Every structure is written in C-alpha cells, then in structure tokens.
Amino acid sequence: xxxxxxxxxxxxxxxxxxxxxxxxxxxxxxxxxxxxxxxxxxxxxxxxxxxxxxxxxxxxxxxxxxxxxxxxxxxxxxxxxxxxxxxxxxxxxxxxxxxxxxxxxxxxxxxxxxxxxxxxxxxxxxxxxxxxxxxxxxxxxxxxxxxxxxxxxxxxxxxxxxxxxxxxxxxxxxxxxxxxxxxxxxxxxxxxxxxxxxxxxxxxxxxxxxxxxxxxxxxxxxxxxxxxxxxxxxxxxxxxxxxxxxxxxxxxxxxxxxxxx
Amino acid sequence: xxxxxxxxxxxxxxxxxxxxxxxxxxxxxxxxxxxxxxxxxxxxxxxxxxxxxxxxxxxxxxxxxxxxxxxxxxxxxxxxxxxxxxxxxxxxxxxxxxxxxxxxxxxxxxxxxxxxxxxxxxxxxxxxxxxxxxxxxxxxxxxxxxxxxxxxxxxxxxxxxxxxxxxxxxxxxxxxxxxxxxxxxxxxxxxxxxxxxxxxxxxxxxxxxxxxxxxxxxxxxxxxxxxxxxxxxxxxxxxxxxxxxxxxxxxxxxxxxxxxxxxxxxxxxxxxxxxxxxxxxxxxxxxxxxxxxxxxxxxxxxxxxxxxxxxxxxxxxxxxxxxxxxxxxxxxxxxxxxxx
Numbered sequence: 001x002x003x004x005x006x007x008x009x010x011x012x013x014x015x016x017x018x019x020x021x022x023x024x025x026x027x028x029x030x031x032x033x034x035x036x037x038x039x040x041x042x043x044x045x046x047x048x049x050x051x052x053x054x055x056x057x058x059x060x061x062x063x064x065x066x067x068x069x070x071x072x073x074x075x076x077x078x079x080x081x082x083x084x085x086x087x088x089x090x091x092x093x094x095x096x097x098x099x100x101x102x103x104x105x106x107x108x109x110x111x112x113x114x115x116x117x118x119x120x121x122x123x124x125x126x127x128x129x130x131x132x133x134x135x136x137x138x139x140x141x142x143x144x145x146x147x148x149x150x151x152x153x154x155x156x157x158x159x160x161x162x163x164x165x166x167x168x169x170x171x172x173x174x175x176x177x178x179x180x181x182x183x184x185x186x187x188x189x190x191x192x193x194x195x196x197x198x199x200x201x202x203x204x205x206x207x208x209x210x211x212x213x214x215x216x217x218x219x220x221x222x223x224x225x226x227x228x229x230x231x232x233x234x235x236x237x238x239x240x241x242x243x244x245x246x247x248x249x250x251x252x253x254x255x256x257x258x259x260x261x
Numbered sequence: 262x263x264x265x266x267x268x269x270x271x272x273x274x275x276x277x278x279x280x281x282x283x284x285x286x287x288x289x290x291x292x293x294x295x296x297x298x299x300x301x302x303x304x305x306x307x308x309x310x311x312x313x314x315x316x317x318x319x320x321x322x323x324x325x326x327x328x329x330x331x332x333x334x335x336x337x338x339x340x341x342x343x344x345x346x347x348x349x350x351x352x353x354x355x356x357x358x359x360x361x362x363x364x365x366x367x368x369x370x371x372x373x374x375x376x377x378x379x380x381x382x383x384x385x386x387x388x389x390x391x392x393x394x395x396x397x398x399x400x401x402x403x404x405x406x407x408x409x410x411x412x413x414x415x416x417x418x419x420x421x422x423x424x425x426x427x428x429x430x431x432x433x434x435x436x437x438x439x440x441x442x443x444x445x446x447x448x449x450x451x452x453x454x455x456x457x458x459x460x461x462x463x464x465x466x467x468x469x470x471x472x473x474x475x476x477x478x479x480x481x482x483x484x485x486x487x488x489x490x491x492x493x494x495x496x497x498x499x500x501x502x503x504x505x506x507x508x509x510x511x512x513x514x515x516x517x518x519x520x521x522x523x524x525x526x527x528x529x530x531x532x533x534x535x536x537x538x539x540x541x542x543x544x545x546x547x548x549x550x551x552x553x554x555x556x557x558x559x560x561x562x563x564x565x566x567x568x569x570x571x572x573x574x575x576x577x578x579x580x581x582x583x584x585x586x587x588x589x590x591x592x593x594x595x596x597x598x599x600x601x
Binding site: 088091097099101102103104105106107108112113116117118119121127128129130132171 | 464468469470473474476477479480481483484485487488489490547548
C-alpha cells in the first residue's frame, strides 16, 4: 500500500509540475556524478538544492540548463519529454541561469547588460541601430517591478552588489523565464545585500516564476524556499517542504549523519 | 529626466563627471588644444594653412590605423602586425596594379585602380581573418599571434620585392594619385577618409549591436559567452577590421609617397598603439572610441610638428611622445583614485 500512495503522489506532482526530472543519471567516465535523481519543480515554486561539494548539485543544474545531456533519464517540461542538447534549447523553453559571477559586463550600463545578446533595435534607413530609449524604458520597468533602486543608464561598475543582483534577475524577467536556476547567489555579498537578493527571489516567485536556489547558506535556503532537496554523492536523499524539516536535519542529510528523510 | 530618478539615496552623477567629460579622451582633447595654442603662440609658422594641411595629411595614416586598433583593443586584444600588414598590402597592390596595366584587363576603365585596391584590401582582410581565427578559435595569445604575423608579413614583403620599392603605374595612375593624395572640398582626401571612417565607427560602436557586443567581450568575456554573444565572430571581425584599416593606410601611403618601399611603416605598430592608448583606449579591454584614436594620433603629430618648427633636436620627439603616453595614463589613473 505504501508503494501505491507514493506512485499517486508522484503522479499528482508530475501533473502540476513545470519541470520534472525522471531517473536522471550522469557519468563522467568511471565517475557516477548523479544516480537516478527524480525532482519536480512546480510553477512559481522556490526549491532549495543543497549538498556538499561534489554531491552533484552543479551537474544537475548543468543538465537542466542544457550544458550537457544526462547519461540516463528524462526531462519532462510541462508534460512533454524534452531534450536540452544546448543551452539555447533550455533558454527557449523558459529556463534561465543566474551565475555566481552574474555574467555581467561592468563597463556597460544596467540596461545594456539586461539586453545583452537580445538587444532591441530599430530600423534607421538601411541600418538596424540599438533602441537605447526603448531598452532603458523596459529596464526601468523591470527594476520597478523588482522594487530595486537601480537606474537603467548607470554603469554597472558604479553599482552595489545588490544592484548587480537586480540586474541579473531583471535579465531573467526580461526573458520571461518560467524557471530560474541560481547558483550560490548569496555566497560573496554582504548581509544587507543578501536580504535584498532574498526579496528579489520572493518577487520572482510572486510573479509566477519558479526558482531553484543552489546554496550552502542554511538561513537563506530556509528564508525563501518552499521545498528543500538534498543530494549526497549523486543521490537524492531528501525532498521535503521547508516547514517539515530543520537546519539540523538538513545538515545531517548533507553530511550523511542521517541516511535519508 | 529618467522615470527612475525619484530615488533619494541614489544620487545621479554630475554631468561633468560621467560619459565623455569624465574620460581620458576629454583630458587629451584639452591637452591637444592647449598644445596647438602654445605652438601657435611660439611659432608663427604653426597655424598657417600649409602647415595645418601638412599635419593633417601626416597624421591621417596613423589615425586610420588607430581606428582599427581601437576596435581590437576594445575586445581586450592587441594587433602588433599593423605596420607589416600596411607594407605588404601596399607592395602587393602596386604589383597587382602593374600586372593589371600590362594585361588585357588594363583596357577596362579604372581597372588598374579598382582591381589592385580590392586585391590589397582582400589580402588585408585575409590576414586579419587568420589572426582572428588563431586568437578566437584556437585561443592563442593576441600578443604572440600578431607578433608572429608582424614578422611573417614583413618577411614576405622583402621576399616579394627583394627590397625594391614598388611604384604605382599604369594608365590610371593619375586617378590613383587623385584618390590617395588629392583634395576634396579643400581637405586632403586622406583626412576625409579618416573622418568618414571615424564617424562610421562611432555609429557602429555606440549604436550598433556589433559595437555593443565588442564592448561586452572586452568588459567580461565569460558574461558575453553566457548571454549568447557570438564571441568568436566578434573577435574575428575586430582583427579583420584592424587589418583592413592597416591595408587601406598602406595603399594611401603608396599614393602619397609615389612608391611603396619594403620598409614602409616599419615601427608604426608602436605609434598606432601609442595613439590609441593616449586617446583613452584601455589595453585591458572594454573602453575606447574613434574620437580618442583620432585625437591621440593628432596629438602625436602636432608634437612632432611643433618640435620641428621649434628647431628642437628631432631625437627628442620619441622621448617626449613616450612621456605623453605615460602622462595620459597617469592623469586618468589619478582621476579614478580621486573619485574613489
């Protein structure tokens, strides 16, 4: 009977999930980095992915982002099997990655960074020129939605860490991402800026965007995540609502002091 | 006023502390004007029409090459091969010109001008493509790659010519001289070309997607890669443009000198890099512009000219230009430290 209920729960989760990973495994030569990982990410859900160094967090992230395919397993996007053979395929499906270094060029303005690789242009005679005004206006709208005090035409060089995060997050909003993968966004910034970033994550969620937060920082994960999944040596050892667990339990799961939960 | 300026805690930077006015280019422009005024005051011969035309013609070759160099330096690269490319293209164009003039093609109107110029620029583009492919696709160091290309092109120039200068020839040689060393609206054509190229580059850099991507590659290459900028293509285009500018400069020099000697433009790479850096391009990448390149080249030429008029020992020129290079970078460094 226990098996039966588990299947049912999986079925329900799959029906409402934006993205479902089914039995994902990845081997690099003899090294098995991931082994049979199932994970569902619902629309507008914030899920924390935790684990020690080498547990497989970044491998899983890279598979979702289309950096490389899994050795085994399926990715199901809104009910349909998909193959992300390159990052652009994942981007087109609404999956954006926010890198630890934010992928920002400091010598450009906030608006230029947000639109990097997706510039708005207008036709002037035979040429296509940048639509500076249009991009600044749209970037301003995005910052207002995020309630961030960031000016579109300021250089990123002059910005605080929190503002830089806002630029990177605004970029995912511009892409109308349905899922944002964040790799250690709070690892290298001040306490006040961490609070700003957590606020930004909540605003993304309120806008219906799902967020997968990869982090080592327990308070941040418990601060914003609806659900926490723990990887240990390539295997998912826990996946439960944040309210049903504790920092002690998660720490035990990460280190292996607790086998599974 | 932008719609987001309501924030009380994020002060807008004053106009004279941002954009063009805050940059090295502005200081160098100011220095340029002051040196021009000084030269006018000290020497009655400086501000004569003849001398100004002479200066503007002399500086145009370095300025044109500096425009190309600016593009490469914005990406964070460097091109040491420009002087040699200049010579090789000039020499090859003249050889093609002589060949076309002696072939049935020579009968066609202007063929002995169009064919050699197109062939020369194609050669320049091909050299730039090789530089670009080696640097962007094989990830070789720009310094070493273009240092090698410097040697290859200079060597080929001597092999092809056996050290003999190649002169423009053929039925349309008068047209060639008019196009490379004539006058247009009272200005030397070389200067007109430089101004046109600078204007076009300004628009492409600041209002084109290509220019935006160029600055992004120079500012942060990983960021450019991750946001889907075609980094390799952008870099290859930069080296091609730089070589094309060097090649065009070589053809113009051949027209001005009436011959393309095998040692043409040797050592120009350092003058070109000096002009670009004085004008405000940062060798670390991510900044630079056409105004800076042109002003930098003009500043060097004005100093040379003023020293000649002032009857200063010509050996002082290089020392003084070196001093200006260091001063230009130093002033900018002090300004940055001050605002921090």
